[in-house]
Amino acid sequence: xxxxxxxxxxxxxxxxxxxxxxxxxxxxxxxxxxxxxxxxxxxxxxxxxxxxxxxxxxxxxxxxxxxxxxxxxxxxxxxxxxxxxxxxxxxxxxxxxxxxxxxxxxxxxxxxxxxxxxxxxxxxxxxxxxxxxxxxxxxxxxxxxxxxxxxxxxxxxxxxxxxxxxxxxxxxxxxxxxxxxxxxxxxxxxxxxxxxxxxxxxxxxxxxxxxxxxxxxxxxxxxxxxxxxxxxxxxxxxxxxxxxxxxxxxxxxxxxxxxxxxxxxxxxxxxxxxxxxxxxxxxxxxxxxxxxxxxxxxx
Amino acid sequence: xxxxxxxxxxxxxxxxxxxxxxxxxxxxxxxxxxxxxxxxxxxxxxxxxxxxxxxxxxxxxxxxxxxxxxxxxxxxxxxxxxxxxxxxxxxxxxxxxxxxxxxxxxxxxxxxxxxxxxxxxxxxxxxxxxxxxxxxxxxxxxxxxxxxxxxxxxxxxxxxxxxxxxxxxxxxxxxxxxxxxxxxxxxxxxxxxxxxxxxxxxxxxxxxxxxxxxxxxxxxxxxxxxxxxxxxxxxxxxxxxxxxxxxxxxxxxxxxxxxxxxxxxxxxxxxxxxxxxxxxxxxxxxxxxxxxxxxxxxx
Numbered sequence: 001x002x003x004x005x006x007x008x009x010x011x012x013x014x015x016x017x018x019x020x021x022x023x024x025x026x027x028x029x030x031x032x033x034x035x036x037x038x039x040x041x042x043x044x045x046x047x048x049x050x051x052x053x054x055x056x057x058x059x060x061x062x063x064x065x066x067x068x069x070x071x072x073x074x075x076x077x078x079x080x081x082x083x084x085x086x087x088x089x090x091x092x093x094x095x096x097x098x099x100x101x102x103x104x105x106x107x108x109x110x111x112x113x114x115x116x117x118x119x120x121x122x123x124x125x126x127x128x129x130x131x132x133x134x135x136x137x138x139x140x141x142x143x144x145x146x147x148x149x150x151x152x153x154x155x156x157x158x159x160x161x162x163x164x165x166x167x168x169x170x171x172x173x174x175x176x177x178x179x180x181x182x183x184x185x186x187x188x189x190x191x192x193x194x195x196x197x198x199x200x201x202x203x204x205x206x207x208x209x210x211x212x213x214x215x216x217x218x219x220x221x222x223x224x225x226x227x228x229x230x231x232x233x234x235x236x237x238x239x240x241x242x243x244x245x246x247x248x249x250x251x252x253x254x255x256x257x258x259x260x261x262x263x264x265x266x267x268x269x270x271x272x273x274x275x276x277x278x279x280x281x282x283x284x285x286x287x288x289x290x291x292x293x294x295x296x297x298x299x
Numbered sequence: 300x301x302x303x304x305x306x307x308x309x310x311x312x313x314x315x316x317x318x319x320x321x322x323x324x325x326x327x328x329x330x331x332x333x334x335x336x337x338x339x340x341x342x343x344x345x346x347x348x349x350x351x352x353x354x355x356x357x358x359x360x361x362x363x364x365x366x367x368x369x370x371x372x373x374x375x376x377x378x379x380x381x382x383x384x385x386x387x388x389x390x391x392x393x394x395x396x397x398x399x400x401x402x403x404x405x406x407x408x409x410x411x412x413x414x415x416x417x418x419x420x421x422x423x424x425x426x427x428x429x430x431x432x433x434x435x436x437x438x439x440x441x442x443x444x445x446x447x448x449x450x451x452x453x454x455x456x457x458x459x460x461x462x463x464x465x466x467x468x469x470x471x472x473x474x475x476x477x478x479x480x481x482x483x484x485x486x487x488x489x490x491x492x493x494x495x496x497x498x499x500x501x502x503x504x505x506x507x508x509x510x511x512x513x514x515x516x517x518x519x520x521x522x523x524x525x526x527x528x529x530x531x532x533x534x535x536x537x538x539x540x541x542x543x544x545x546x547x548x549x550x551x552x553x554x555x556x557x558x559x560x561x562x563x564x565x566x567x568x569x570x571x572x573x574x575x576x577x578x579x580x581x582x583x584x585x586x587x588x589x590x591x592x593x594x595x596x597x598x
Contacts, residue, residue: 086480181385183503184521204482205504208521217518217595222483222507256598296516297596299555 002114003245004138005032006045006106006131007121007234009052009070013081014228014273015094021228023079024274025056028121031231034278035238035265037063038286040245042238043112045069045131049077049100059279068109075100088229088270089203108134117245121234122146125156140250142241144168144233150176162194168237170201183208187215197255199240199262201233209259214252218259219296221267221289228273232266239265264289301413302544303437304331305344305405305430306420306533308351308369312380313527313572314393320527322378323573324355327420330530333577334537334564336362337585339544341537342411344368344430348376348399358578367408374399387528387569388502407433416544420533421445424455439549441540443467443532449475461493467536469500482507486514496554498539498561500532508558513551517558518596520566520588527572531565538564563588 007029014021029046036042043066050072060067078101081094106123108131117140120128125145132141143164149157150173157177161167167190171183178189183200187210190198198210204226206219240262247254264286271277306328313320328345335341342365349371359366377400380393405422407430416439419427424444431440442463448456449472456476460466466489470482479485482499486509489497497509503525505518539561546553563585570576 182523182525184523188523202504205501206516206518215521215595216598217505217521218598219505219516219518222514222516224481224483224487226481253598260598294598296514299515299517299552299559299593 002043002112003036003040003117003119003241004043004045004069004108004112004115004135005029005036005119005121005238005241006123007032007119008078008101009044009046009048010078010080010101012230012274013079013095014230015081015083016228017084017086018227019273021273025053026080026230026274027078028231028234030060030275031234031269032119032121032238032241033060033065034063034275035235035269036242036245037065037238038265038281038283039239039242039261041066042242042245043069043115045106045108045112047071047073047100047104049073049075052077063278069107069112071107073100082230084229088226091229106131116140117142117241119143119237119241121237122149125149125153125160128156128160140165140241140244142166142168142237144237145173147173147176158193161190164195166197166199166241167195168199168201168233168240170203170233174200184215196250199236199259201236201266203229203232206263207236207259209255211252211255216252216256216259218256218263219293220263221293222296223267223270226270229270230274231269235269236262236266239263260290260293261286264293301342301411302335302339302416302418302540303342303344303368303407303411303414303434304328304335304418304420304537304540305422306331306418307377307400308343308345308347309377309379309400311529311573312378312394313529314380314382315527316383316385317526318572320572324352325379325529325573326377327530327533329359329574330533330568331418331420331537331540332359332364333362333574334534334568335541335544336364336537337564337580337582338538338541338560340365341541341544342368342414344405344407344411346370346372346399346403348372348374351376362577368406368411370406372399376400381529383528387525390528405430415439416441416540418442418536418540420536421448424448424452424459427455427459439464439540439543441465441467441536443536444472446472446475457492460489463494465496465498465540466494467498467500467532467539469502469532473499483514495549498535498558500535500565502528502531505562506535506558508554510551510554515551515555515558517555517562518592519562520592521595522566522569525569528569529573530568534568535561535565538562559589559592560585563592
C-alpha cells in the first residue's frame with residue numbers, strides 16, 4: 001500500500017454565514033491525507049513554516065500519516081482566506097499568502113519513490129514533471145487543478161492531463177477546461193484528453209465518474225447543515241484514492257466503491273470547521289456512513 | 300388500477316439554442332398521462348379547444364389513456380411560450396394564453412370517482428377542494444405547484460399541502476415555499492407541512508424523495524444533449540405515479556422504484572421536442588433504461 005499526496009498544508013481563515021474561524025489548519029494535502037488515513041497509510045509531500053502547530057503534526061502522525069515528505073522551513077505557513085454565502089457551492093477567495101509555499105519545489109523522499117499512487121493536489125501543472133520524475137513507475141497518477149491554472153497554465157495543464165490516470169474536477173473546472181455546458185459532454189471530453197478516469201465533483205449533487213466503458217453516479221450524503229465546505233473536494237479525493245490504495249486494484253467495482261468512499265469522506269469534512277470532524281472520526285463511523293449510502297440509493 | 304390526472308392539455312411554443320417549435324402539443328396532463336401510460340391506463344381530466352389536433356387525441360387513446368374527462372370546448376387551446384438558454388434548468392415564460400383553460404372547472408366523470416390515485420398537476424390550489432370532493436376516497440392525493448401559486452395563493456397552497464399524500468416540487472419551488480436554502484432542510488420542512496412523501500426534482504441532478512422514515516436519492520440519466528426540457532417534471536410524476544398505480548402499494552420499495560421510473564420517463568421526455576420521444580417508445584425501452592439506472596448507481 002503506497003499513496004503519496006503532494007499538496008498544501010496550510011492555515012485557512014474561513015468566513016461563513018454561521019461563523020468565522022481564524023487561521024485554522026487546512027490545505028489540500030491535509031484534508032486529502034486525513035481522509036485517506038481511514039483506508040491506508042498515506043505519505044505526504046509538502047511544506048509548512050515554523051509557525052505550524054506541533055499538535056497538528058502529532059495528530060496527523062497518530063492517524064498513521066507518513067510525514068517524511070513534509071518540510072518545515074523558516075518562515076510562515078501558506079495562508080488562505082475565503083468566504084461562503086448561503087450557497088455552499090460558491091466561495092470567494094479574500095486573500096492568499098503563499099509564504100513558504102511560494103517557492104515550494106516538492107522533493108520526494110527516497111522511501112516514497114516506489115509508490116503505487118501519486119496524487120498531485122492542485123499543483124502548478126508546470127511542476128508536475130519535476131515531481132513525477134522522482135518516482136520510479138507509479139501505477140496511478142491522479143491530479144486535480146484550480147481555476148488559476150486553467151486560466152494561466154492551460155497548455156501545461158492539457159499536457160499533464162494527457163499523462164494522468166485519474167483527473168478530479170468540479171463542475172465549474174470541467175466546463176472551463178472543455179467549454180461544454182452539459183456536464184456529461186464535459187466529462188466525456190475530459191476523458192478524451194487522456195485520463196482513464198474522470199471524477200466530476202458536484203458538491204451537494206454528488207459526483208459522476210467517467211470510466212473507459214462505464215459511467216457511475218454517486219450521490220452526496222443528504223447533509224442538513226453544511227458548516228464549512230472547505231476541503232470537501234480534497235477529502236473526496238482522499239477517500240477515493242485511499243480506498244483504491246487499500247483495494248490494490250482498479251476494476252470498475254473498486255472505482256464505484258472508491259467514489260462512494262469519496263462522498264463519505266467529503267460528507268464528514270463539511271460537518272465542522274476545518275479538519276474538526278476528522279478529530280472524532282473512526283473506521284466504524286466511516287463504514288456506517290458507507291452503509292447509509294447504500295440505503296440512500298438502493299431500489 | 301386507477302390514476303386520474305387533472306392537468307393542462309396545451310400547445311407549447313418552445314425556443315431553445317438548437318431550434319424552435321411553434322404550437323406543438325404539450326401540457327402537464329399530456330406529459331404526465333403519456334409517461335404513466337407505460338405502466339397503467341391513466342385517466343385524464345382537462346380541457347382543449349376545437350383547434351386541438353384529432354390525431355393527438357387518437358395517439359393518446361392508442362396509448363391506453365382514458366380521455367372521458369377531457370372536454371372539448373368552443374375556443375382555442377391553452378398556449379404557452381417559453382425560452383431556454385444553455386442551462387436547461389432555467390427557462391423564461393414569454394407568453395401565456397389561457398384561452399379555454401381560463402375558466403376551467405374540472406369535472407370528474409362518474410366512472411373516475413372511485414379512483415385510487417388523484418394527481419392535481421399545477422392546478423390553482425383554490426380549486427383543489429372542488430376537484431377532490433368529486434372523488435369518493437382516493438388513497439393517494441398527489442400534487443405539484445408552480446411559482447405563480449406560491450407567490451399569489453400561498454395560504455391555499457399550504458392548506459392543500461396539509462391534506463396531500465405526495466408533493467412534487469422542483470428545487471426552486473421547495474426553496475420558495477420553505478425559505479430554506481439547503482435542499483435537505485427544505486425537503487424535510489415540506490414533509491412537515493403534511494405530505495407523507497415529498498419528491499424534490501433537481502433536473503440534471505436527479506431527485507430526492509423524503510419519506511416518513513427514509514430518504515432516497517435517484518440520479519438523472521446522464522443525457523449528453525437535452526433537446527427540450529419541457530415536460531420533464533410532469534413526465535417524472537407520470538412515471539412515478541404510473542408505477543405506484545401498477546404496484547398497488549406504497550412501501551418504501553415501491554416508492555424507490557417509482558422515483559427511478561420517474562427519472563426514466565423524464566430522461567426520455569427531454570430527448571426530443573414536445574412529446575416527440577413518446578411516439579417511438581415502448582415498454583421494453585423503458586425497462587432497458589431502468590436497468591441502465593441500476594448500472595449507473597450500483598456499487
